[in-house]
Amino acid sequence: MENNGKQPRIGVYICHCGFNIAGTIDVNAVCEYAKTLPHVALARTYKYMCSDPGQEMIIADIAEHHLNRIVVAACSPNLHEATFRGALQRAGLNPYFFQMVNIREHASWVHDDRAAATAKAKDQVRAAVARVQFHKPLERKRFNVEQSVLVVGGGIAGITAALEIANSGKHVYLVEREPSIGGHMAKYDKTFPTLDCAACILTPKMSEVREHPNITLWTYSEVQEVSGHVGKFHVKVRRKPRFIDEDLCVGCMECVSACVYKEPKFEDEFNEGLGKRKPIFMPFPQAVPPVVTIDPETCLKFKTGKCKSPCATVCDRKAVNFDQTERIEEIEVGAVIIATGFKAFDATRLPLYGYGIYSNVYTSLEVERLVNSSGPTAGDIVCRDGRKPKAIGIIHCVGSRDKKTNRWCSRVCCMYSLKLAHLLREHTGADVYQFYIDMRCPGKGYDEFYERLLDEGIQMIRGRAAEVTDWTMTPEEEGKLVIRVEDTLSAYVRRVPVDMVVLSVGMEPAEGADEVRRMFNISCSKEGFFLEKHPKLAPVETATAGVFIAGCCQGPKDIPDTVAQAGAAAAHAVALLDKGYVEIEPNTAYINPDHCSGCKSCIPLCPYHAIVFDDGLKKARIDEALCLGCGTCVASCPSGSIIQNLFEDEQIFSEIDEVLSNV
């Protein structure tokens, strides 16, 4: 046992955590028990160990009682391990002469039986006391941080984060999958509750991104591979060929006019398929970068090879390049912000609402384009069958708060449904009915907006719509779509005939979120949204240091919350870069060269290629800078020659033996 030649003198501290622990666990009994354990010099309980007085108590005890090991039984080490290590450091003790026992999350909060919970706490304290004796002094390692940030996703979250970081003087790589940045917000007409025009507030920011000297914008591009760690991520970005030289194209659109397709013929993704585009197109007039893209799936040149390519001929800047191929850009960044947004719920999954069956059933996103003056109908509300609606039904919670599809609330649908009701009524004068489960309008000015809409004469019907049908029962229903619903406020089943149905679709994790998650090695919550490090105290951090999340990829939220979160993520990234270095936990592995036989079994196991074979010594060696401390090689070393700091064999064996020593 390496104790710097000293016998271990262990201090054990049991936290009450108010009643959180002491309410279920007999902390005094645990404390008295700890006093009986070998090498325990003192044991105490305290109301809140993590508080300043709690920490000061440890610091004073270390000096007064010459303690050289500390065990704290309190909450999860994921919360306060760093706190107590800091206290040890301030007391002049190596911070790693410390072991934390989780008797709150893993005991008092999950057990009712006081005796059993107390027994468990004793067992785990005993194991920690045994283990901490084997602890060695360790130091955290420092690495420099690359002075640039990767932002993945160019919606309002990515745009905001990129601008914040770029304005602080750091370089940003902004990678967007689509031909233009802007994301979902670029498709919206107005924003609730202020009803200011989405384009008016978004496009200046998009232009700012384009102009910003600190931003490298790669649209029509995707992150392909990520390696490295906080401070130094190595990223490969795949830039898909758009067959247009971005540096030459000025977005004059003459090529689009010149295309052999005289009329737009293909489904326009930006307009949710409500409009048409040509094979060479710009998704929308304010697109950033303002360059066209050729879609090889529809372009005759690619499909038949027989097109005369007037687009290329007409371009005096020679920007059209059919030979363009995919390019891989390799960059190194210090931090990453993921802002990959969401996917709108696919309404065809709920056939009872008739989407895809009845032409006059729309999703809310389609209606956003329909009411937009730059949309496919220039803001004229005309249904697919040509009629101008006199009655419109908006069905809430489609793909939200529904056990059959998505359990969660998408948070924005109530508000955007009110907004669409306002706009539809404004544009058509139609009667608008809202079918809602509950109105959820918390937010600045939100409830006021709801009230305003009530004053505007919107019909509110409380009840989850049962179905949309064209099966009519009365002459007045003839030729209409009927929404069947139980009006739960008046307790009878109603049939509401309308000309147009709007489905307020919820939010889901974006297409490809799973690949993004795996690439950046972060977790997701049950629904598939990216998981923050702590739901309250670390909402933009992830379990992977240096990777931050912002916007709807973390969970449904509205624009103000998205922007706020993007700002927070940017601040985290800038703080990390400004600090200039990262410290890495010392729980890395090393190989004892006197013991290693050079069998090479460990080398293929390392996910970070941190183990190399030293051809001179004929033994394996771990590159400390690359090791992230998983311990896989340690568990595998057939001759026990690899040691993981803080998770040494004898430390873990002592824990196993001691949790079972009262069997």
Next chain:
Amino acid sequence: MPEKPKIAFYWCASCGGCEESVVDLAESILDVVAAVDIVFWPVAMDFKVKDVEAMPDKSILATMINGAIRTSEQEEIAHLLRRKSQYIIAYGSCAHLGGVPALANQFSREHILEYVYRKAPSVTNPAGTVPQPNWKDDGHQVTLPEFRHVVRALDQVIDVDYYLPGCAPSPKLLAAAVQALLKGELPPKGSVLAPDVALCDECPRKESKPTEVSFAEFKRPHEVIADPNLCFLAQGLICMGPATRSGCGAACITGNMPCTGCYGPPSRIKDQGAKILSSLSANVAAEDEKEIERILSGIPDPVGTFYRYGLARSLLRRRVDLKGNS
């Protein structure tokens, strides 16, 4: 002239190979014999237990005991020799770790007796006679040592000072151990008198192993003609070398057979079988569960493969669900 130090040899449940290994010292055995008095060596010389019993306690400098402990008689003699010797050296894999005899710890005593005396295909025993510890024959009481329920390594029965590993120990290690004994230059008690580095360190095929070996298939030695120059693991053949002490001079590898682990694990390891299992299985080249199982099915008998010499001293020691003395 001062009295020469006394040395004893004894065998328990063993094959006799360890005794042979003493003779393998070849001509240098003459130096040993010149330097010591061999006071007890039932295999080679005629001594009686009574002679040993008559010796004063601790009068033997060192006793080398080979073989596992399977019977009550072996235990009694071990206790006797412990009393009479200053040092007890567990000699060879069986005394060190239980050895091949300890593979019997997968079966109950009753099963073994039943099979060996009655059911084995080569047995002719119409009367179904099975050895009995006590038997009356013609008015005479006949006794046999009791066959134990569990096979044990020597240190599970008596206190052991040193271990000389191997099946059998190499003459080089034996000569070194005798030298150390005679010069009084012994390592700390409990040491294994072999290098604490795994076999790959001295393996002639070490260079031939690529750094990225993973297993898409495990083969057994009888299924292939092994490349005599390439690392066995690189050929998909299980070699225990990475989890086994060196000191044998890679004898099996030189004979184109993979290491089966007779020198036991380095000091840092509690359970040799678990450790080689960990290394081999972690390097299986599959992520799909079914495919992992398929590849691992190439190891049909993990206990027999990974604990060929070490079952008695493994963490579980013996099949835990056997009827008998439990």
Next chain:
Amino acid sequence: MSERFDPKIVAFFCNWCTYAAADLAGVARMKYAPNLRTIRVMCSGRIDPQFVLEAFARGADGVLIGGCHPGDCHYISGNYKCLRRFKLLKRLVQDMGIEPERLRLEWISASEGDKLRQVVNEFVATLATMPPLNLPKRFVEWDKEVAILREQVDAAHAQEEQQEVSTHA
């Protein structure tokens, strides 16, 4: 057995998924059986088969390994190494006469507090239907034959010495 048997379970949880799931179960005040004794490792890839055997040898009735879901390992692929070891270790343990149900591997992500609760309760229920494994007790029973002989030898030796003392006297 008149007394209710309380199985002892040693759990090895990876820091990033299953340990975090147990934290989450705590935060959500989900209640589960108190039989678990948890040992935290950074990755399920750190779990040495020796740890599992040691836990059984020291008296665990069951061993629960918790890691990130396949593809979700914080360290990219440690959980696959864990899975491969587990597959062979489970066979080994079974060959050594330990019921395979006593060794369990579960992928429990940081968000699956409820799965953790279910797994623990289910595991405890399964183990409670089996007799205690209690290997330390079995080791003592196995070695009774050795202990008895040692006592006899010691007693005989003591008697001899007694006689010697009295003859010399």
